[in-house]
Amino acid sequence: MSRYVIPKSVHTIAGSARITVGVPAGAWRQIASVLPSNLAEMIGRVPLRYLADLEEIRLRRDRPLMLGLGGSDYFIRQDGTPVSESSGVYVVNAVDLEKVLHNISGSSMYALEEELKNGYVTLPGGHRVGLTGKAVLENGRVKTLKYLSGLNIRVCREIKGAADGLIKHLIDRRVQNIYHTVILSPPRCGKTTLLRDLVRQVSNGLPGLQLAGRTVGVVDERSEIAGCHRGLPQMDVGVRTDVLDGCPKAQGMMILLRAMSPDVIVTDEIGSMEDIHALEEVFNAGVRVIVTIHGSSLRELANRPALKYLLQLNIIERFVLLGRSRGVGTVEKIYNGNDLPSLGVKMCLS
Amino acid sequence: MLKLIGGLLVLAASGLGGWQVSRSYARRPVELRQFIAALQVLETEITYAATPLPEALGGVAEQVGVPVAFFFRQVAGDLGAHRGCSAREAWHKALDYYGPRSALGASDLGILRGLGNSIGISDREDQSKHLRLAGEQLKIAMAMAEDAAGKNVKMWNYMGLLGGLVIVLALY
Incomplete structure (x- = not known):
């Protein structure tokens, strides 16, 4: 599993006492604003001690919603309880994915052409959304992606003082x-x-x-x-x-x-x-x-x-x-x- | 005296009625022309700058005249408010509100509704095709609307007044 998000243990660079970097409320608001309201509410119900370590949110079509929390991943139930076995958990559907895409692109898929080519989009706040689907080729190079089936929203945390x-x-x-x-x-x-x-x-x-x-x-x-x-x-x-x-x-x-x-x-x-x-x-x-x-x-x-x-x-x-x-x-x-x-x-x- | 006042009232009422009808004939080509211009601006925004719809439509609203600007402002506003609202939903919602208040006919609104089904959902090339197609259709509609306006505007103006006059004379 690739993580571009830098885990919190980066504090070793800073050389000072352990810096605890939870997800600031601002970052969560930025991410929630691209999620459909049902998902935003569900994830919002996840207990804060988990949510503070939110690293990524994975949406795969017809498969369970997955949250990367503090280095390990969890499924979540409708009521926001994070669990590690996949029974009775929320399953992502096509409408969820479509809504996220609408929100990311401002309902303008044409504005994401370059991003689809590269396979990721940067959100306000520096958070990144990785995308997978079927690649459409032109002259042997990826022209765009269609039938988008997977999204990975990675929470961005900048660590001031890392250097x-x-x-x-x-x-x-x-x-x-x-x-x-x-x-x-x-x-x-x-x-x-x-x-x-x-x-x-x-x-x-x-x-x-x-x-x-x-x-x-x-x-x-x-x-x-x-x-x-x-x-x-x-x-x-x-x-x-x-x-x-x-x-x-x-x-x-x-x-x-x-x-x-x-x-x-x-x-x-x-x-x-x-x-x-x-x-x-x-x-x-x-x-x-x-x-x-x-x-x-x-x-x-x-x-x-x-x-x-x-x-x-x-x-x-x-x-x-x-x-x-x-x-x-x-x-x-x-x-x-x-x-x-x-x-x-x-x-x-x- | 009373008769005279009554006659004048009848004349004014039918004159105004005729003027109303003629005005709607005159307004239709104007609105269609504004829509055609708006779609051209939108196409430029989309194909050259790939501006996302909320901004692009807001920009269009500033460049075209009222009443068409209201339509684009409403779509832009709905989309800007986020929360999974697709461009199609916002476009159709605004059209439902705008349509009955405009001088456009059912066929004109049909063209715009059709465009709403494809706005924002494909790449730039495809968007450009859809916008051009709608533009061409609106141009044809505009030619017909201008024709109709040329014939009907004067006629309804006179019809109103003359019709009123006939009624007044018949009753006098």
Whole structure:
């Protein structure tokens, strides 16, 4: 089961006491507003101690309604009781799905064309709805989805302060600027959450570390960093941040570089040679870069041609390796780009 | 004297009656023209900007004249209020309210009702086809309405007054 929602244990990044992050009432209201009224009421009756841990709501046609609550999933009865066996529980019907789609799209399926192609929609508040159905192909590429049969509404929680412990390691004190940084992480280790908070902090500035706010340009190809709904960031990404939503990374970096004169360019999950060439342009323009890469070690990167090329450019100054050894979002290591092989100190930030 | 006042009243009443009828003939092409313009605006909103219906219809309402603007404002309002209301339901509901108060005939309303069945439920290309089709049908209806207006507007104006005059003369 894939979860883009970052579980609450991300607190290990923050390095402070356990942050309890329940679903705020605002988030629940945003989600309830796309549910048909019968479902919204039913889920609203789920006891608060469960509902506070709401991670996802799964609607599959003719199968039981399922809630992801605090890491495990539950069916629910009409009266809102969460149960783990599927007898006497609410079963999702075609009308429920149709109503959710009406609400998400504003009754305008044509407005979801791009989203159907990608298989997800971002809601106000940054929550995401994943969609499945039958794919309609055109020239071998997905044109749209029809006969939608499954929806997964994933609750979004931004964790402000996720980068508190890390950011001081990413500031070049000699020039009071951000290092070129690569965040290296296996999936589901909290890299996007971390990146978002880095963006916010760099954009707002850090008086405590004598870092003035920088203009940050974010290329958010999958709408995960800023969670844009109709182009408007739904998460706090800072006051000096420009977000290019849904744009392919390489093109987006060029657009930002030419049009928005950013001090820092941020993007998620680079990997292709095209991305690296775009990054080179960014380096040449003297703009700082913070990017994330899928991977679990530097050695692994060196085996991928595009990323090997990036390493050989020898321009990235900090590599941050995330893992889950102390829960999601643990900063396992921070490598200094100048002496890559030798610096292997395990930084424990929690 | 009393006779004179009575005669004038009869004349005024039948004159007004004729004017009413002629006005409904004159209003129909105007409303149809507004609808045609509105559907064109809507098509642009949908095909080029993929604007969701509540906003798109609100935009249309601002660009076309009354009384057609009221119709679009009502659909937009109903859809904007959310809660699983489909575009079809909102469109038909607004049409039920608007139809009897407008100068449109049953066939005109039928075209709009047909459009309501397909609004919002398909991709942009398909939406554009439906909107164009409805637009073409409305254009034909408008040509006929203009024809009818050209013939009937003056006739009913005169008929009202002259008819009144005939009655007055017959009774005098």
